[in-house]
Amino acid sequence: MIRxxxxxxxxxPALAVVAFLLAMALFAPxxxxxxxxxxxxxxxxxxxxxxxxxxxxxxxRSIYSRLVYGSRASLGSVALIMAGxxxxxxxxxxxxxxxxxxxxxxxxxxxxVVLTFPxxxxxxxxxxxLGTGLTNVVIAIVATHWAWYARMxxxxxxxxxxxxxxLAARVAGASAPGLAVRHILPPIAGQMAVLATLDIxxxxxxxxxxxxxxxxxxxxxxxxxxxxxxARQFLRTAPQLILFPGLMIFLSVMAFxxxxxxxxxxxxxxxxxxxxxxx
Amino acid sequence: xxxxxxxRLAFLPVILFTVxxxxxxxxxxxxxxxxQSYLRLSQIPPTAENLAMAREVLGLDKSxxxxxxxxxxxxxxLDFGRSYVTGRPVIDEILHYLPATLELAGASLLITLxxxxxxxxxxxxxxxxxxxxxxxxxxxxxxxxxNFWFGFLLAWLFSAELGWLxxxxxxGPERLVMPALSLALMSLAVNTRLIRASMLETMHHRFVLYxxxxxxxxxxxxxxxxxxxxxxxxxxxxxxxxxxxxxxxVVVESVFSWPGVGRYAVSSIYNRDFPxxxxxxxxxxxxxxxxxxxxxxxxxxxxxxMRLSNQAGRL
Numbered sequence: 001m002i003r004x005x006x007x008x009x010x011x012x013p014a015l016a017v018v019a020f021l022l023a024m025a026l027f028a029p030x031x032x033x034x035x036x037x038x039x040x041x042x043x044x045x046x047x048x049x050x051x052x053x054x055x056x057x058x059x060x061r062s063i064y065s066r067l068v069y070g071s072r073a074s075l076g077s078v079a080l081i082m083a084g085x086x087x088x089x090x091x092x093x094x095x096x097x098x099x100x101x102x103x104x105x106x107x108x109x110x111x112x113v114v115l116t117f118p119x120x121x122x123x124x125x126x127x128x129x130l131g132t133g134l135t136n137v138v139i140a141i142v143a144t145h146w147a148w149y150a151r152m153x154x155x156x157x158x159x160x161x162x163x164x165x166x167l168a169a170r171v172a173g174a175s176a177p178g179l180a181v182r183h184i185l186p187p188i189a190g191q192m193a194v195l196a197t198l199d200i201x202x203x204x205x206x207x208x209x210x211x212x213x214x215x216x217x218x219x220x221x222x223x224x225x226x227x228x229x230x231a232r233q234f235l236r237t238a239p240q241l242i243l244f245p246g247l248m249i250f251l252s253v254m255a256f257x258x259x260x261x262x263x264x265x266x267x268x269x270x271x272x273x274x275x276x277x278x279x
Numbered sequence: 280x281x282x283x284x285x286x287r288l289a290f291l292p293v294i295l296f297t298v299x300x301x302x303x304x305x306x307x308x309x310x311x312x313x314x315q316s317y318l319r320l321s322q323i324p325p326t327a328e329n330l331a332m333a334r335e336v337l338g339l340d341k342s343x344x345x346x347x348x349x350x351x352x353x354x355x356x357l358d359f360g361r362s363y364v365t366g367r368p369v370i371d372e373i374l375h376y377l378p379a380t381l382e383l384a385g386a387s388l389l390i391t392l393x394x395x396x397x398x399x400x401x402x403x404x405x406x407x408x409x410x411x412x413x414x415x416x417x418x419x420x421x422x423x424x425x426n427f428w429f430g431f432l433l434a435w436l437f438s439a440e441l442g443w444l445x446x447x448x449x450x451g452p453e454r455l456v457m458p459a460l461s462l463a464l465m466s467l468a469v470n471t472r473l474i475r476a477s478m479l480e481t482m483h484h485r486f487v488l489y490x491x492x493x494x495x496x497x498x499x500x501x502x503x504x505x506x507x508x509x510x511x512x513x514x515x516x517x518x519x520x521x522x523x524x525x526x527x528x529v530v531v532e533s534v535f536s537w538p539g540v541g542r543y544a545v546s547s548i549y550n551r552d553f554p555x556x557x558x559x560x561x562x563x564x565x566x567x568x569x570x571x572x573x574x575x576x577x578x579x580x581x582x583x584x585m586r587l588s589n590q591a592g593r594l
Contacts, residue, residue, distance in 0.1 A: 113297050113298075113301060116294060116297070116298060116564070116568060117298070117301075117564050117567070118521075118522035118523075118525050118526055118563060118564065118567040119522065119526065120522075120523075120525075120526025120527070120529065121522075121525060121526050121529070121559075121560065121563045121564065121567075122560070122564075124526070124529060124544065124545075124548070125302070125305065125556060125557075125559075125560040126305060126308075127548065128544075128547065128548040128551075128553075128556040129305055129306060129308055129309045129553070129556070130308065130309070130310070131310065131551075132548065132549075201422070201423060205425050205426075208425055209425060209426070209427060209530045212425075212427050212530065212533075213529070213530060213533055213545050214545075214549070215545070215548060225425070225427075228425075228427065228428060228431065232431070232534075235431060235434060235435050235439055235446075236435075236439040239435045239439070242428070242431045242432075242435070243432075245428075246425060246428035246431070246432070249425050249428065250420075250423055250424050250425065250428065253422075253423040253424075253425075254419070254420070254423035257419070257422060257423055
């Protein structure tokens with residue numbers, strides 16, 4: 001472990017950033033210095049100072065407190081998205097690979113169809129139809145990304161189904177659910193965890209981009225993308241309003257990317273080629 | 280090879296048909312009564328009489344299959360209805376805004392391909408040198424920076440602080456640079472990384488050694504033998520970049536007030552202007568599908584191994 005950390009000097013800081021983000025989200029009320037929604041016109045666009053470390057926005061709200069609370073929207077939505085994608089892809093992809101035949105054929109065609117669309121545009125369309133808001137953003141991103149994961153799960157199940165230890169367990173009389181839970185799920189879960197970690201940063205960018213456009217988190221709820229969108233008129237006069245939330249997104253995405261890369265190289269060097277990149 | 284290309288071309292209508300079906304089905308997911316929103320947006324009072332009229336106008340009184348058939352028939356004639364907001368034919372409006380988006384996405388694609396090639400090649404040739412470390416750092420940061428934030432940083436630095444470039448709008452290369460760069464950043468980072476990896480892999484092939492042994496000049500070895508072969512896996516990625524760029528354009532257009540379809544589509548989301556939205560979706564998906572088709576065909580044409588085999592590639 002120590003050697004691993006030494007060989008990858010970025011992993012320790014990345015872990016620290018992620019721990020820091022989680023702490024921020026969990027203990028936001030304790031860490032914040034002010035109610036993130038409290039406006040105070042007296043300190044409108046106040047520059048960073050001792051009393052207000054990162055300054056205040058155009059409504060005089062504390063930037064620092066809004067950043068702290070903003071971590072909840074980012075991390076929370078990404079956690080929901082990942083949970084949704086994993087549950088969906090495990091059931092659909094697993095069933096497809098395990099049952100084979102017509103089910104498999106049908107599921108794979110559906111996946112092909114979903115993958116025909118450019119993901120961000122499809123997500124945008126779904127949000128347009130369902131209506132704006134963080135819930136619909138989560139639904140849209142899950143709906144546009146599950147198919148790729150389902151295909152991966154299916155491929156892994158197909159590979160595992162005929163491995164000797166699985167066949168042996170079957171011969172020994174293991175039931176189908178038992179087989180799935182004890183012999184097929186664990187190895188897949190590990191690989192999927194790597195893929196999911198690699199994608200967290202990508203999802204965060206999606207969510208913040210949609211929120212920036214005003215389609216996700218609705219004001220006054222603090223969210224980093226929304227904060228950047230709110231501050232756009234003040235680019236000239238108060239660039240720090242855009243700088244800080246952007247840095248938060250950048251650092252979080254980078255931290256998750258570092259961890260994902262490290263996990264991938266550590267657990268499965270072959271995945272590097274299969275995963276490719278953003279999709 | 281020709282059989283493969285023909286088969287892919289023959290498959291295109293099937294794909295487009297499926298796309299249309301999915302778009303139609305998603306449209307039906309919309310909460311609320313479309314007739315009601317039609318009236319509200321057209322500022323007609325929602326009396327029972329007007330609602331019935333709106334249902335008839337929108338074809339909502341017919342069965343789902345009939346509605347789809349009618350919708351598809353109109354879509355085939357590029358009739359996607361009229362915008363709820365402006366009342367003009369949607370396709371005209373989309374086509375009016377589309378060139379700006381294609382200009383932006385095209386410029387970004389050029390930046391992506393034009394910069395990633397020298398960077399990736401240089402990094403691979405001088406592995407673990409300063410160039411390599413810097414390129415890798417850039418590639419790594421590039422995939423983590425939100426494109427809209429990067430756009431604002433550029434605008435802040437080059438417009439607000441230095442005053443070198445105009446911050447908003449379209450027209451002339453000086454207005455294109457910043458949006459195109461912000462949009463390209465992600466694909467550029469990904470592509471540079473891919474080219475570097477692909478070059479490192481190609482480098483150790485025998486044909487490279489053989490070319491050197493024949494006394495082929497080093498520059499020729501690098502570009503003609505290594506790079507061309509390293510490019511083959513990059514081609515597939517280009518199809519994906521197109522999707523990424525079309526999607527990213529929506530966000531970047533908003534940053535720079537670039538008058539493209541993306542910004543128009545976002546405003547149609549606020550207005551719940553469904554005809555605009557569906558037309559945007561169909562047009563963008565069609566562009567994406569066609570680009571991927573072109574890439575797949577280019578792939579077969581470019582790779583002699585594919586050219587020879589009868590059952591080339593994936594379908």
